[in-house]
Every structure is written in C-alpha cells, then in structure tokens.
Amino acid sequence: MTTIQTAPHGSVGDDGGVALAATPPRARRRGRSGQWAAWAFLAPVVIYLVVFYAYPLYRNIELSVRDYTVRSFVQGDAPFVGLDNYVKVFQSPTFGPAFLHTALFTIISIVFQFAIGMVLAVFFHQNFRLSATLRALFLVPWLLPLIVSASTWSWMLNSDSGVVNAALEAFGLPGINWLTSPDWALTSVIIANIWIGIPFNLVILYSGLQNIPTDLYEAAALDGANGWQKFWRITFPLLKPVSAITLLLGLIYTLKVFDIIWIMTRGGPGTASTTFATWSYQLGFASTLPDFSPAAAVGNVLIVIALIFGIIYIRTQRKQDIA
Amino acid sequence: MIARKRARLIGAAVLAAAVIGGVTACSGSGSGSGSSSSAGGTYTFWDPYPQFDASADWTKLVEQCGTDAGVTVKRTGYDTSDLTNKALLAGQQGSSPDLLLVDNPVVSTLADAGILTTTAENKLDTSDIQKNILAAGVLDGKTYGVPIGANTLALYYNKAVLSAAGVDVSTIKDWNSLTAALAKVKAAGKKGITFSAIGTEEGSFQFLPWFWGSGADLTQLDSDKAVQALSLWTDWVKQGYAPNSVINNTQTTSWQEFATGDFAFGENGTWQLGNVKKAGIDYGILSIPGLDGGSAPAPTGGEFMTIPVQKDTARYATSKKIAECLTSTENFVKTDTTLSYIAPTSAAQKQQVAANPELQPWVDAVAAAKGRTSDNLGTKYPKISQQLWGAVQNALSGSQTPEAALKAAQSAAAAATK
Amino acid sequence: MNGKRPWWKTALGVVLTLIMLFPVYWMINVSLTPTTEMRKSPPNLFPVHATFEGYQAVISQQLPYLGTSLLIGLGTVVLTVALAAPAAYSLAKLRPRGRGALNFVLLIAQMIPGIIMAMGFYAIYLNLGILNTVWGLVIADSTLAVPFGVLIFSAFMSGIPEELMSAAKIDGAGTWRTFRSIVLPVSRNSIVTVSLFAFLWAWSDFIFSSTLNAGGTFQTITLGIYKYIGNNNQEWNAIMATAVVASIPAAVLLVIAQKYVAAGVTAGAVKD
Numbered sequence A: 001m002t003t004i005q006t007a008p009h010g011s012v013g014d015d016g017g018v019a020l021a022a023t024p025p026r027a028r029r030r031g032r033s034g035q036w037a038a039w040a041f042l043a044p045v046v047i048y049l050v051v052f053y054a055y056p057l058y059r060n061i062e063l064s065v066r067d068y069t070v071r072s073f074v075q076g077d078a079p080f081v082g083l084d085n086y087v088k089v090f091q092s093p094t095f096g097p098a099f100l101h102t103a104l105f106t107i108i109s110i111v112f113q114f115a116i117g118m119v120l121a122v123f124f125h126q127n128f129r130l131s132a133t134l135r136a137l138f139l140v141p142w143l144l145p146l147i148v149s150a151s152t153w154s155w156m157l158n159s160d161s162g163v164v165n166a167a168l169e170a171f172g173l174p175g176i177n178w179l180t181s182p183d184w185a186l187t188s189v190i191i192a193n194i195w196i197g198i199p200f201n202l203v204i205l206y207s208g209l210q211n212i213p214t215d216l217y218e219a220a221a222l223d224g225a226n227g228w229q230k231f232w233r234i235t236f237p238l239l240k241p242v243s244a245i246t247l248l249l250g251l252i253y254t255l256k257v258f259d260i261i262w263i264m265t266r267g268g269p270g271t272a273s274t275t276f277a278t279w280s281y282q283l284g285f286a287s288t289l290p291d292f293s294p295a296a297a298v299g300n301v302l303i304v305i306a307l308i309f310g311i312i313y314i315r316t317q318r319k320q321d322i323a
Numbered sequence B: 001m002i003a004r005k006r007a008r009l010i011g012a013a014v015l016a017a018a019v020i021g022g023v024t025a026c027s028g029s030g031s032g033s034g035s036s037s038s039a040g041g042t043y044t045f046w047d048p049y050p051q052f053d054a055s056a057d058w059t060k061l062v063e064q065c066g067t068d069a070g071v072t073v074k075r076t077g078y079d080t081s082d083l084t085n086k087a088l089l090a091g092q093q094g095s096s097p098d099l100l101l102v103d104n105p106v107v108s109t110l111a112d113a114g115i116l117t118t119t120a121e122n123k124l125d126t127s128d129i130q131k132n133i134l135a136a137g138v139l140d141g142k143t144y145g146v147p148i149g150a151n152t153l154a155l156y157y158n159k160a161v162l163s164a165a166g167v168d169v170s171t172i173k174d175w176n177s178l179t180a181a182l183a184k185v186k187a188a189g190k191k192g193i194t195f196s197a198i199g200t201e202e203g204s205f206q207f208l209p210w211f212w213g214s215g216a217d218l219t220q221l222d223s224d225k226a227v228q229a230l231s232l233w234t235d236w237v238k239q240g241y242a243p244n245s246v247i248n249n250t251q252t253t254s255w256q257e258f259a260t261g262d263f264a265f266g267e268n269g270t271w272q273l274g275n276v277k278k279a280g281i282d283y284g285i286l287s288i289p290g291l292d293g294g295s296a297p298a299p300t301g302g303e304f305m306t307i308p309v310q311k312d313t314a315r316y317a318t319s320k321k322i323a324e325c326l327t328s329t330e331n332f333v334k335t336d337t338t339l340s341y342i343a344p345t346s347a348a349q350k351q352q353v354a355a356n357p358e359l360q361p362w363v364d365a366v367a368a369a370k371g372r373t374s375d376n377l378g379t380k381y382p383k384i385s386q387q388l389w390g391a392v393q394n395a396l397s398g399s400q401t402p403e404a405a406l407k408a409a410q411s412a413a414a415a416a417t418k
Numbered sequence C: 001m002n003g004k005r006p007w008w009k010t011a012l013g014v015v016l017t018l019i020m021l022f023p024v025y026w027m028i029n030v031s032l033t034p035t036t037e038m039r040k041s042p043p044n045l046f047p048v049h050a051t052f053e054g055y056q057a058v059i060s061q062q063l064p065y066l067g068t069s070l071l072i073g074l075g076t077v078v079l080t081v082a083l084a085a086p087a088a089y090s091l092a093k094l095r096p097r098g099r100g101a102l103n104f105v106l107l108i109a110q111m112i113p114g115i116i117m118a119m120g121f122y123a124i125y126l127n128l129g130i131l132n133t134v135w136g137l138v139i140a141d142s143t144l145a146v147p148f149g150v151l152i153f154s155a156f157m158s159g160i161p162e163e164l165m166s167a168a169k170i171d172g173a174g175t176w177r178t179f180r181s182i183v184l185p186v187s188r189n190s191i192v193t194v195s196l197f198a199f200l201w202a203w204s205d206f207i208f209s210s211t212l213n214a215g216g217t218f219q220t221i222t223l224g225i226y227k228y229i230g231n232n233n234q235e236w237n238a239i240m241a242t243a244v245v246a247s248i249p250a251a252v253l254l255v256i257a258q259k260y261v262a263a264g265v266t267a268g269a270v271k272d
Helices: A024-065 A070-075 A084-091 A095-124 A131-137 A146-156 A163-170 A185-210 A214-222 A227-238 A240-256 A259-265 A276-285 A292-322 B002-025 B057-068 B080-092 B104-112 B131-137 B159-164 B175-187 B201-213 B224-239 B251-259 B270-278 B315-326 B329-339 B346-355 B357-367 B380-396 B402-416 C007-031 C053-061 C063-094 C099-109 C114-128 C134-157 C162-170 C175-186 C188-203 C207-212 C221-228 C236-264
Strands: B042-047 B072-077 B099-103 B153-158 B191-194 B263-269 B283-286 B303-306
Touching: A024 A084, A024 A292, A024 C063, A024 C099, A024 C114, A024 C134, A024 C175, A070 B080, A070 B104, A084 A095, A084 A292, A095 A131, A095 A185, A095 A240, A095 A276, A095 A292, A095 C007, A131 C007, A131 C236, A146 A163, A146 A185, A146 A259, A146 C007, A146 C221, A146 C236, A185 A240, A185 A259, A185 C007, A214 A227, A227 A240, A240 A276, A240 A292, A240 C134, A259 A276, A276 A292, A276 B080, A276 C114, A292 C099, A292 C114, B042 B057, B042 B080, B042 B315, B057 B072, B057 B315, B057 B329, B080 B099, B080 B104, B080 C114, B080 C207, B099 B104, B099 B315, B104 B131, B104 B303, B104 B380, B131 B303, B153 B159, B153 B201, B153 B270, B153 B357, B159 B175, B159 B263, B175 B191, B175 B224, B175 B263, B191 B251, B201 B224, B201 B251, B201 B380, B224 B380, B224 B402, B251 B263, B251 B270, B263 B270, B270 B357, B315 B329, B329 B346, B346 B357, B380 B402, C007 C236, C053 C221, C053 C236, C063 C099, C063 C134, C063 C175, C063 C188, C063 C221, C063 C236, C099 C134, C114 C134, C114 C207, C134 C188, C134 C207, C162 C175, C175 C188, C188 C236, C207 C221, C221 C236
Parallel strands: B042 B072, B042 B099, B191 B263
Antiparallel strands: B099 B303, B153 B263, B153 B283
16 A cells, blocks of 8 residues: 655655564564454455455356346346357447547546646645635535536536526527537536546545645745746655545546436437446446346446556556555 | 454454344334235335325325225335336346336336236236227237326427417428428527437437338338438428427426427427426417328327236235226326326226316327337337437437438347347 | 735635536526426526425425435444444554455455446345345445545555554554554544545435335435436426535535545644
8 A cells, every 4th residue: 555655754664763673573473463453454344345346246247248138137047158248349339439438538537637626726725715615615516416416517508598508609609519419418528527526636635735744845935946846846746646546546436427427418419428337327227128238248348447547556556665 | 462362353253243233133124025925914016106205195095005905005116217127126036016017118128027927817907998008018919017097299389489470280280381380480589399309218209209100110210201200300400490409308308498488399298288287388289290191100108007926926816906996997087187197998088088178189199199019019119219219319419311320220220129 | 834815816716616616506596496497598597586496395305315314424434434444454554464455456346336236235135134224225335435445544544653553562552452542543534534425425325225225214315306306207496406405414514524634635643
C-alpha cells in the first residue's frame, strides 16, 4: 500500500530511528503471533469478500460461459458453450461503437473531472471568506439520487423545452439537439457525468492538499517562487500518490456508470451513446425477452478492462515503492 | 502471549459470526415468499403499479379479494420494466409470487420460461374475454393468463389549435390528409404532432399503428410498406411537423408536450383520459388513420393476471379464487376505471360506457386492436421490436435513411429469431 | 499565508458555486412547476405558476421512506467502519503475508458493476432469508463502501508514526488494545471521511433497494420516488420535490462533516 507521507517525514523504514531496535527473539515472536493477529483482523473482511463479491462474480462468469435462455435461467440446465458468448459479443455490430464510446466517455470524463477538481481544490485551499461553506455546497450534486440528477440534465438539455437551448437561442445561436442527435448525445452524457464526478475528486484532492505542510510553500515564497511554480514544483509532485489513486478509482467508477446514460438517452439515438455498461443492461434487462448470457459477457469484458488498469496501477506503484 | 493470541482469534471469529448471525437472525420483517402452507396463510401478489400504495383503492380491492378467498394477500408494486427480471429471478429461486400481474408482451417470455401455469392447470375461465385482447396471453395454443384491462393508442387532438389553423378534423381520413393538416397547423404558428419514438418498447408500441397501418408485417421489417411508414415519421420530423424531442420522448413526456396546449395532435393512450381533462384542453379523439384510409390497427396495451407455477400445487385453487374475484365484471369496471383502461369483456364494457359515454370511441379502438405477440410471434416479438425501435431511432436522428435502417433491422431480426 | 482576504476570491467562489449548482436550482424549479407547464418551450426561468402539490405529496407520503433511508445510511456507516477499519489497520501496520494480493482483490471488488452484484445477492439473500429486510440492505449497501474504506483507512493509518505504536507496545498494549486506544482516536478524520462516503452511497443507492428490498415493509427514498413513476404516468414535480426534501438531511450531515473530511483522507497523525 502506498505510504502517503510528506517529504519531511518520508522514510522507507518503519521506525523514525527513535524506537529501540527489535531484538531477535522479540522479532521472531512478533513475526508469528503478528501474522495471526494480522489475519484475525482481516478475517471479517475476507469472509465478507468471499460471500458478497466472489459469489456474484462467479455467477456472472457462469452466466457468460453457458447459453441461457429464459427457460434455462429458471429451470437451470443451460448448455456449456465456452467462449461463444464472448465471440458473439466481439462480432456484434454494437461492439465497435460501444468500445469507442466507453473509451471516450471514460477518458474525457476523468480528465475533466480531475482537472476541474484539482483547480477547485487549489482554489478553495486558499481559505478566503466563505471558502469552507462554498466547498461544502460543491458537494450537493453528490447527494442527489442519480435518477434525479440525470433527469434534471435531461430536462435542461431537451431540444425544445430545455433551458440550455433557450439560453443559446436568446444569444442568437441555433439550438442543439443535445440528446437526440448522434453527434451530440455522447457529449451530453459526458458533460452530465463530469458534473456528477467533480465532488468526489474535489474532496479527495482537497484532503491531499491539506497534508502538504505550509512551510514548504513559505520556503518557496522566500526563494521567490510565484503561484504557478509553487503548484508545479510542490503541490503537483506531492499530490502524485493521491492523484494516482483518485484517477484509478475515477476510472473504475466511470467504467461502471450506467444510470446517467440510460436515463438521459437510453444509449441512443440508436447506438450513439452506448457504452459497455448500457449495452450490458440493454441485453439483459431492457427488452421483454432478457438475453442474460451476452449481457454477462459484456459485463465481464468491462471488469477485465478495469482489471487491466488496476494491474497497471499496481505495477507503477510497486516501481515507485522500490525507487 | 498464547492466551492473548487465542483471545484475538476468538475475538475476530466472534465478530465474523456476529455479522452473519445478526444477518440471519434479523430476518424479521417478512420474507414475502409465500411458500408457507399454513391455514389461512399469506399469498403474495406482484403488480406493476408502484403508484398505488397501501391506502389506494386498488390495494384495498386486492386485499378484499384475498379476504373473500379466506387468505391474507400481500401486494407489492414494482416498476414495470423491472418486473420481468424480478419474476424470472424469483422463478429461478423457486419463490415466485402466487399472483403476478405483468404487461402483456411479457406473458410469452414468462410462459416460455416455464414459470406460468396454463388455464388448464389453474382452471381460470377465459371464455368471456374478447379474443383479440386475450391473444397476447396465448402461446402455442395454451392460454397463460387473463387480461385485467386493455388500452390502446389513438390521436388526441386539440380543438382550439385545429380551428385556429382552419383544419376540419372530419377531413382527416388517411396519411396524406393528416400531413396536410399538420402543414396547416405549422403555418398557423402552432406545433403539429407529438409522439414517442424512444429506444425502448414504448417507441415500438407507438410506431406500430403506423407500421401496421401501412399494411406492413412484423416478420418483414424492410418491406416497401414499412419504409413508407418510417418515412412518414422521418418526413414529419424533417419538416418540423413533429418536434425533434420525439426521439427521446417517453409517452409521458410526449403527453406533457401535448398538455402545454401548443400541439394539434398527440398520439397517446386510453390511460391519459383523466389527464386530458386536468390539462384543460378542449379535446377530441381520432383513431389513427391507415395509409389509404380506414383505421389503423393499434397495439393492445394492458396487463395480464397470471398464476405462476408453485411447488405446492394446492395453492392454485385459492389463487384462482382471488384472480376470479379481481376479474369479475363488477371488479373489472372498478379496476379499469381507476387505471383508465377498457375492460376486456363486453359485459363490463357496457357498464363502463353507460357510466362514461366518452369511452365509446376507445371501446371501438380496443375492439380493432391487435396484440403485439399475436400472429404467433410469441417470444420472437421482443427481438423484432428491439430492431424496429433501433431503426426508428436511426432514421429519425438522421444517421441512416429509412430504407437502410429497416434493411439492417430486418437482417438483425431475422438472425436473432432463427 | 498572508492575512489579506481578497474579496474577489470570494466572489469568484460564489460564481463558480452558482454555476455548479445551477442544475440543482433547476431541479427546485421543476419541483414547483405544474404539470401543464412541464414541457413549455421556452421554459420558465422562475417558477412563475408555482404549485406546491409536489411538496404536499412528499410531506404526506414520503417521510417514512426518508426515515428508512436514514436508518439504512447510518447502519451502513457503522458496518462499513466496523469492517474496514480493523482490516486496514492490519494491512497498514501488521504486515500480514499476502497483503499485496488482498489489496488487489479489494481493487477488483470495486470493479464489479452493481447490477451483477444485485443479481448475485438476490440468490444469497433468498437462501439466507434476509430478502426484503433492512439489515440485508445495510449489508448490500456496505459492499459499495467497504473496499473504498479499507483503501482510505490503510492509506491514512500507514502514515501514523511508528513512535506511537512502539510507545504503546512498550506500555504492554496488545494489538487490539493498540488499535482501539491509539489508532482509532487518531484516525478520527479518516473515519469521518469514510463514513461520509458510505452514507452518501447508501443514501442514493437504487439498484440494491430495488432488487433486494422492493417488497419489504420499510423502503428507501429512492424507491419511494417510484411511487410517482407509475407504469404509464410520471409526476415530475413530485419526483423533484422528493429529491429536494431527500437532499436536506444529507446536506446537513455534509456541512457538519466537511470540516473533518477536509483533513480526513491523508492527513498525518501528528498534526490535527
């Protein structure tokens, strides 16, 4: 696990050099009973993980490697078809658009959420009057149930009765078919998603900022650094571990995003805003004849993509820990 | 040291046990799976009406029918799009509800999954039900449920808007005259027609009267007639007779557009009858015209009462009593008046019209309506419908021409229904 | 930092906040709009024909749902902290073998889409008999927050200086005692942060409420909204009014907690 400590404290070893060095017998005893204690503390979570995560995941994999019809879903005798469902999914004409849209949706959302969150965190860190209250208010979008936030954005972006188009037309610009044009549908859901994701990034990055000691900034000011240099030379590098975890979590959560897109455009028009998450839902839940196996396959593809990024993250962290 | 280690281990184990134990012990507030066969007993009832809570008339009616049958009925309302999967999940786990009310195109899916009993097994009598309404519940010659009511689509029109535009509604007989009327309305500065073309089953539902009205058939999505039907809608949107928002409209949002009073026509269903008065619009009803005249067949809406398969077959007798109670003529009238549906038997319909003569055009419309899963389409219908609404979306949004969209839809549908 | 507090920063802050909260304002606007004006084009910027029927419906019908959601939110917080804190302590301080693998598993656990979890839970819950119970929902909602909680806690706890831990050991405290009396009090900020996330995620959860508790006697506010979403009709002013009313307790909690959240995630133990 990344040790998030600031530079002055930063040390590779556990002790600050103040505690007594452990004597060999004590270390050995601490070693074995330490392991017991460690796993005793971990036991509840491990059981929890097995029961509540491993089982649904297993169910999903099982759904994807068999050919389930509604009948066999209920009666339980579906034939094993190996990777056929995955082949079907890869060969489906929806795969290409879904992949592209998932990539665009995730990358653009994260970049903007992170950047805006960072800017706001730095801005609010400056402790001007009302900064604490305003910062709390920024978290309000987080409180709203997704059905409400997504519906509100739907209303605002409606081609005819939406306030955004009304504003555009008031300035003499033509209205845009935000949700019904294949060119704009994806952009609209990305905008809504960015809005919803800013609070999360703001909270985490702000906490990271709190951890950077002010003496560093004072020392830099004494050396004649301006605001921009302070940010790039001190803030940004020291925020790297926090940024890394924020980006990774942001990626995982954004890949799963489904409600916003579904409520705003149903993945449409056609497949213009379909991502893997909405495609999986559409296959399994949006028709009067659910198609569970391909839906599960698409869901697993999603998990694999997230997994790849998780592995990249862990590798990078390990390299950093060694360095 | 050792005692401490053991104590820690015990502590952790106790914590884990407490979590799981607390979980099983606190399962108090009702498992709702109705598998007990105690005398009296509780019967579970699922329906897609979450808008009715414990104090609503519908709930009271259901509970009363239960009491009359000698049992307690526990009713739960679910969102209709969730109900299919919930029913399948429950069936898989062997905990199906005793009575299940589902939207009619779902009946063939559930029947195919084997979780519904046929009228042969549950002994329900469906001889009074109008055949075209019952058709959605028939699969391979077996009947799987009883309709609780029916509804269908027609064109609501705003008399004020039409007269201001100089349109005489009696001249609207076919597609050409309808389009001409829309042109006049637009020229007069108002909006033409609103409907729902969203990428879900609702979109297909709204498109079907036009699709069938051109003479097209669901097994051939790319016929010339079908292209004509889709071109009608596409041209309307292109020329501004229908707003661009139809691509994303549900039937409710389409209704809200009509309720602003700016639209001449709104394609919507029987269930809006209560709302049209609330909106204060001086309205009329027009059946959806066919391509060359006459009324287009509209799809039937409405839910079916079904009795799912149970391990304990003795429960069917009581479930049947409850179902019959809810489908008696008197209760048909009660329920269908609340839901704003048309009753599926002629006896009940007569009572409805007697109480509210404005329902007569709807009764006629329902008599001419067609089930979506009929013509022996059964579980092929959902696959075809999905391609159909996709084609509508692509054509209306301009990413494909109607011909190309329907061609793609037909090949995908044919592949999916092989 | 200098003592000057430039007012333009406050002004800029206010402007940014207003932009960010505009959709929330719009939500309030819609909640006061009568049905006939829902789709008016162009829309009213202010609710000129304000109707309170949405709020009337909410006050008279939704309060029990709010209570249930509150209960579930708090339950989720307690369960999440109870599960995540000890585990994080172990990962951060006790160095169990295989902790790398466990961290990885916790990461994967967050990647599973909610709908897949919900479907799996349905079967488990049915067999354990906890379908349609408040407890069951608390456990399900905690799955949204526990892996994240472990992450945050262990990041924080690994920053607790070893001097504190060694001092406790010298005084003869065992692992549990150290955890209870030293680590937890010092982790107050991260506890508040994790609690906030857990509460908010449980509060706005829909998929688990819908799959696992739709038939229960006590339902959450996210399901309560569905009361206004009938199979053929939707009352949008009531839906938005429900959202407004539902946001209030969460907003209050937010304002109270944000002071701690600010310092919570990664602050070192020495400065408070």
